[in-house]
Structures are given as structure tokens and as C-alpha cells.
Amino acid sequence: MEKYIPNMYKKSIYDINYKKLKQMGMKYLFFDLDNTLISYLDNIPTDENIKLFNKLNKMGFKCFIFSNSNNKRLIPFKEKLNVEIFTGSMKPLKKNYKKIIKKYDKDKCVFIGDQIMTDVIGAKRNDLYVIFVDRIDDREPIYTKFWRFFERIILKKYKKQNKLIKGKYYE
Numbered sequence: 001m002e003k004y005i006p007n008m009y010k011k012s013i014y015d016i017n018y019k020k021l022k023q024m025g026m027k028y029l030f031f032d033l034d035n036t037l038i039s040y041l042d043n044i045p046t047d048e049n050i051k052l053f054n055k056l057n058k059m060g061f062k063c064f065i066f067s068n069s070n071n072k073r074l075i076p077f078k079e080k081l082n083v084e085i086f087t088g089s090m091k092p093l094k095k096n097y098k099k100i101i102k103k104y105d106k107d108k109c110v111f112i113g114d115q116i117m118t119d120v121i122g123a124k125r126n127d128l129y130v131i132f133v134d135r136i137d138d139r140e141p142i143y144t145k146f147w148r149f150f151e152r153i154i155l156k157k158y159k160k161q162n163k164l165i166k167g168k169y170y171e
């Protein structure tokens with residue numbers, strides 16, 4: 001389980017030190033959508049989202065949304081945030097990560113998401129840099145609640161080992 005500890009843990013995507021990522025040589029940012037950018041109840045980008053992605057584009061990052069959600073849900077984000085989208089990513093399965101690694105230098109890729117079972121484990125299984133963020137909203141669909149059950153078990157273990165404690169952010 002140890003290899004599934006996120007490289008960085010922040011409260012939200014707005015608290016990430018993007019300058020530091022830049023200095024580390026990172027170039028490609030792959031964001032999860034649901035409960036990372038917006039809540040499950042929303043379906044268009046927020047003003048805060050737009051502002052952040054403008055800033056990231058200006059900083060020279062290439063941004064993507066890498067989501068298990070469907071194409072229809074992702075389209076408004078593609079248009080308003082100027083990002084490429086990967087839909088139906090089937091995280092944590094390796095298949096779609098492999099496609100990305102083939103195309104982009106994996107040492108320059110950062111994955112960002114709110115779930116241990118999908119975002120963190122998916123990236124770490126492929127030896128990718130991953131940032132874990134707190135979820136935006138507790139209201140989640142049943143399949144996410146299913147993953148959260150296992151997440152709680154893992155987080156409990158990490159807490160015992162003093163490795164990752166909810167609310168104790170690090171970079």
C-alpha cells in the first residue's frame with residue numbers, strides 16, 4: 001500500500017503550488033473532474049475554474065481533464081477551459097494511462113484528483129506523480145460511495161502510520 005501515498009496533498013486545486021510544479025519541470029496537468037473541479041451537482045465550469053485554467057495556460061502548462069465521466073459532461077469544460085479531455089478513463093485501470101504515457105513524457109505529467117481508489121492508485125500504479133485533494137462536496141453517487149468505503153480503510157491505515165492524515169496538507 002505504501003507505494004500509493006500521494007506525492008502532494010492539498011485542500012483544493014486552488015491551494016496547489018503550481019510554481020513549484022513548474023520548477024520541478026512539470027508540464028502536463030491531468031485533472032479529475034467530479035469533486036475535484038466541481039461537485040457532482042454542477043455541470044458547467046465555475047468562474048474560479050476559468051480563472052485558474054487561464055492562469056495555468058499562461059504559465060505554460062498544458063491542461064487536461066482525465067475523468068471517468070462521459071463525453072457529454074466534459075464538453076462544456078473543453079470549451080470554456082481550453083483543455084483536452086479524456087472521458088470514460090476507467091481509472092484506476094492502466095489502459096488509458098498507458099495511452100498518455102505513450103504520448104507525453106511521464107516525468108512531466110501530474111495527476112490531480114480527490115479519490116484514493118481511482119485517482120491516486122491509478123496514477124501510482126503507473127509510477128506517475130499524483131496530487132490528492134479534498135473532495136468538494138460530500139454528496140456523491142452510489143458508485144463513488146462504494147470507492148469511499150475502501151478509501152476510508154486505507155486512510156485509517158495511513159493515519160496510523162502517520163503518512164497521510166486528512167486535513168494535514170503537505171507538498
Ligand SMILES: [Mg+2]
Nearest residue numbers: 032034035114
Ligand atoms: Mg473525483
